[in-house]
Amino acid sequence: MSSSLESMARYISPVNPAVYPHLTLVLMGIGIFFMAWFFVYEVTSNKYTRDLYKELLVSLVASLFMGFGVLFLLLWVGIYV
Amino acid sequence: MAGESNIRTALSNPAGWQSLLSFSILALAYLAAFSSRLFAVIRFESIIHEFDPWFNYRSTHHLVNYGFYNFLNWFDERAWYPLGRIVGGTVYPGLMVTAGTIHWLLNSLHITVHIRDVCVFLAPTFSGLTSIATYLLTKELWSQGAGLLAACFIAIVPGYISRSVAGSYDNEGIAIFALLFTYFLWVKSVKTGSIFWAGCTALAYFYMVSAWGGYVYIINLIPLHVFVLLLMGRFSYRIFVAYCAFFILGLVLSMQIPFVGFQPIRTSEHMASAGVFALLIAYGFLKYLHTHLSSLTKSEMRSLFVFAVAASAAAVLMAVVYLTYAGYVAPWSGRFYSLYDTGYAKIHIPIIASVSEHQPTTWVSFFFDLHVLVCTFPAGVWFCIKKINDERVFIVLYAISASYFAGVMVRLMLTLTPVVCILSAIAFSNVLERYLVDDTPKIHHIEDESEDDEEGDKRNKSKDLYDKAGKVRKIRHEPSGEPESLGGNVKTIVVMAVMMILMMFAVHCTWVTSNAYSSPSVVLASYNHDGSRNILDDFREAYYWLRQNTDDHSRVMSWWDYGYQIAGMANRTTLVDNNTWNNSHIALVGKAMSSNETRAYEIMKALDVDYVLVIFGGVIGYSGDDINKFLWMVRIAEGEHPKEIREGDYFTPQGEFRVDKAGSKTLLNCLMYKLCYYRFGEMQLDFRTPPGFDRTRNVEIGNKDISFQHMEEAYTTEHWLVRIYKVKKQDNRVRLDHTARKTDIKPKTKFTSRKSGKRKRGFIKNKMLIKKGKRPSSKNKKPSRKTSSKK
Numbered sequence: 001m002s003s004s005l006e007s008m009a010r011y012i013s014p015v016n017p018a019v020y021p022h023l024t025l026v027l028m029g030i031g032i033f034f035m036a037w038f039f040v041y042e043v044t045s046n047k048y049t050r051d052l053y054k055e056l057l058v059s060l061v062a063s064l065f066m067g068f069g070v071l072f073l074l075l076w077v078g079i080y081v
Numbered sequence: 082m083a084g085e086s087n088i089r090t091a092l093s094n095p096a097g098w099q100s101l102l103s104f105s106i107l108a109l110a111y112l113a114a115f116s117s118r119l120f121a122v123i124r125f126e127s128i129i130h131e132f133d134p135w136f137n138y139r140s141t142h143h144l145v146n147y148g149f150y151n152f153l154n155w156f157d158e159r160a161w162y163p164l165g166r167i168v169g170g171t172v173y174p175g176l177m178v179t180a181g182t183i184h185w186l187l188n189s190l191h192i193t194v195h196i197r198d199v200c201v202f203l204a205p206t207f208s209g210l211t212s213i214a215t216y217l218l219t220k221e222l223w224s225q226g227a228g229l230l231a232a233c234f235i236a237i238v239p240g241y242i243s244r245s246v247a248g249s250y251d252n253e254g255i256a257i258f259a260l261l262f263t264y265f266l267w268v269k270s271v272k273t274g275s276i277f278w279a280g281c282t283a284l285a286y287f288y289m290v291s292a293w294g295g296y297v298y299i300i301n302l303i304p305l306h307v308f309v310l311l312l313m314g315r316f317s318y319r320i321f322v323a324y325c326a327f328f329i330l331g332l333v334l335s336m337q338i339p340f341v342g343f344q345p346i347r348t349s350e351h352m353a354s355a356g357v358f359a360l361l362i363a364y365g366f367l368k369y370l371h372t373h374l375s376s377l378t379k380s381e382m383r384s385l386f387v388f389a390v391a392a393s394a395a396a397v398l399m400a401v402v403y404l405t406y407a408g409y410v411a412p413w414s415g416r417f418y419s420l421y422d423t424g425y426a427k428i429h430i431p432i433i434a435s436v437s438e439h440q441p442t443t444w445v446s447f448f449f450d451l452h453v454l455v456c457t458f459p460a461g462v463w464f465c466i467k468k469i470n471d472e473r474v475f476i477v478l479y480a481i482s483a484s485y486f487a488g489v490m491v492r493l494m495l496t497l498t499p500v501v502c503i504l505s506a507i508a509f510s511n512v513l514e515r516y517l518v519d520d521t522p523k524i525h526h527i528e529d530e531s532e533d534d535e536e537g538d539k540r541n542k543s544k545d546l547y548d549k550a551g552k553v554r555k556i557r558h559e560p561s562g563e564p565e566s567l568g569g570n571v572k573t574i575v576v577m578a579v580m581m582i583l584m585m586f587a588v589h590c591t592w593v594t595s596n597a598y599s600s601p602s603v604v605l606a607s608y609n610h611d612g613s614r615n616i617l618d619d620f621r622e623a624y625y626w627l628r629q630n631t632d633d634h635s636r637v638m639s640w641w642d643y644g645y646q647i648a649g650m651a652n653r654t655t656l657v658d659n660n661t662w663n664n665s666h667i668a669l670v671g672k673a674m675s676s677n678e679t680r681a682y683e684i685m686k687a688l689d690v691d692y693v694l695v696i697f698g699g700v701i702g703y704s705g706d707d708i709n710k711f712l713w714m715v716r717i718a719e720g721e722h723p724k725e726i727r728e729g730d731y732f733t734p735q736g737e738f739r740v741d742k743a744g745s746k747t748l749l750n751c752l753m754y755k756l757c758y759y760r761f762g763e764m765q766l767d768f769r770t771p772p773g774f775d776r777t778r779n780v781e782i783g784n785k786d787i788s789f790q791h792m793e794e795a796y797t798t799e800h801w802l803v804r805i806y807k808v809k810k811q812d813n814r815v816r817l818d819h820t821a822r823k824t825d826i827k828p829k830t831k832f833t834s835r836k837s838g839k840r841k842r843g844f845i846k847n848k849m850l851i852k853k854g855k856r857p858s859s860k861n862k863k864p865s866r867k868t869s870s871k872k
Contacts, residue, residue, distance in 0.1 A: 036101055036105075039100070039101055039104060040094075040097040040098070040100070040101050041097075043096065043097050043100040043101070044094045044096055044097035
């Protein structure tokens, strides 16, 4: 068991850990911006002005960025998911 | 295409920005509420605090391991030995079920959190939800701006934080959320008069009943609201529908909790709601008759109507009184009666009086817990009274009753806190609306402005934003109106002052949370002169010693404060714990602690005690130890055994409670004293003080020469905080400790035989002479010297 443990290579992350904070802030910033845009759009529109494609597009972009932002947030804080 | 009118209109539409702003403010308030409660977790670790949460944690653990129905039917034989405790029927299951549900949900999503972490962080999560519920309630009562202020206030106010820090896994953590959410739904249902909202209120009320015994407050406040509305002549069919639907559904739902059972129809605390229900139906019926019968004149009709209503109210009251006297309805229970008659508990139920949380509130704690809000809260009440409507009557009644109860008991500061936050938010919101208004030099009518304040476009206020966004307002040119616009300087100064006050409020709240309410109580910490921290982990050390070094079935006797912790951490059977449902059992333990060792040994043998645990703070100066609680043990024991234990015996002739040489002999020889001070007389803490110097009482102890006959010391922790003793089995031979009985008190006279030298032969007096074949003669023959014939 120990010999196989020593022969294993140490895990190296594909993303440099020093850049976790910056990635977090950028990705989450963009994600929150899109989330706010979506929110305002939903609040100010009625059923005549609402456009499905716009809704889907904005929410897709928002969730992508928020998802990755949260991932890097967790990695930055120390929860190595 | 509708998609064209997007960015431009969205950006310029104030409604959009407004809702985005309020959403983000609420999200920040949630985050602030959550983070503000995490001091103890960061400083120590993620551990359950205090005493009561350990029982809740143990029950939740049982729920998670054995399933819901096994939890509901659980009979715990490891508590209150030898009586046991019916946990399913004596606990409010809402807290455990909530934590269990969240745990199950997260685990089914493969986010494997341990149940302990769910329990520790449940209260902060629900406090964030509480601030959202407060926002909703205040928005219904006043305006959105006031709602946001109220949400921010209740997120950080110390009165609520004290019972909902991370680690304080107790009913109040979720109960305040349920309370405010129920009140919000009730206000909504009074405003709309729809059965949907009334049904939602009943569901929220059901959750509240499952969560906390304080649901009695809701079921008395809502009927009081309806009653006061009737008195004010504000009856309408909205109230009729709302209250009837809520009462019936709420009654049936509340009886589903096993602990509540049939209480809602049998105890006095719930009779108000039933009475108001009957009165409301009578009123509605009379009103219906009123509208349909027009044979009499208006004034006669009115007086007849009033008379009929008064008669029905009197009938309802008489019925309730009769039922109480006849015994069908139980009178007010001790817990609630002591809120009315504050001297009652000290005489009759010393256990209720001995809890420090049940003492009356001091003025200092009002300011400590609420800071500036307690000063602005009467202003909010006045604003609500000035612009009265149906739902503001409710909040005024809530404020009045909560103020009274908070004055009676420190613990009830918690129910005062939400209403203080709401009403101060209303007051602050009014101030800011008046002074943040960007007045153009046009003259406007006073009524217009106040009307617009309520019904026009709402602006958002947050205490961090200096918002001068434009407000759509009807501006009328009144040539005769008084100049209402204030100078710009005055407005700036006032707004600046309000901001300063609010910032100081935030600083105070954080300081109080950090210093006063973030102690886990299980782990003590002291700080040295250089700031480094000294952790005293004696409690857990002792409980883990018990867990690892004693038999699984051994029974531990201690005072009831520590019962839940022993059951939770040491996992041993206890005799009495914090539930305090059986006063006689606690009195037995108190009697054992207050008697001398022999009498105590009899009681301990009768209760099968294996270990005794006491808390002793004399080495480190801990003032919450058992010697300081000793007088309560004596009082509770005296309540049940007045002939054997007398409180006066433990005081000196001058009436002082002293543990040094001048202390009373009964105190110096009782079991508690011996258990605490065993071997302490040899211990010298520093060279300035004599050996046996008690740091908590600051005296040198009186009885240093302690030895036990029936007990032996099992474990003492590092700082002598917790001391565990083993109860020895009975000796094979009981040594007498009284002097042997003296025999031969009369001097012995030397026996001299009457047989002289010649007449050594003995004879038998009155021996019968029998000849064979002859009848024995009846007369007494003189004894002959002849040899008698053989028989």
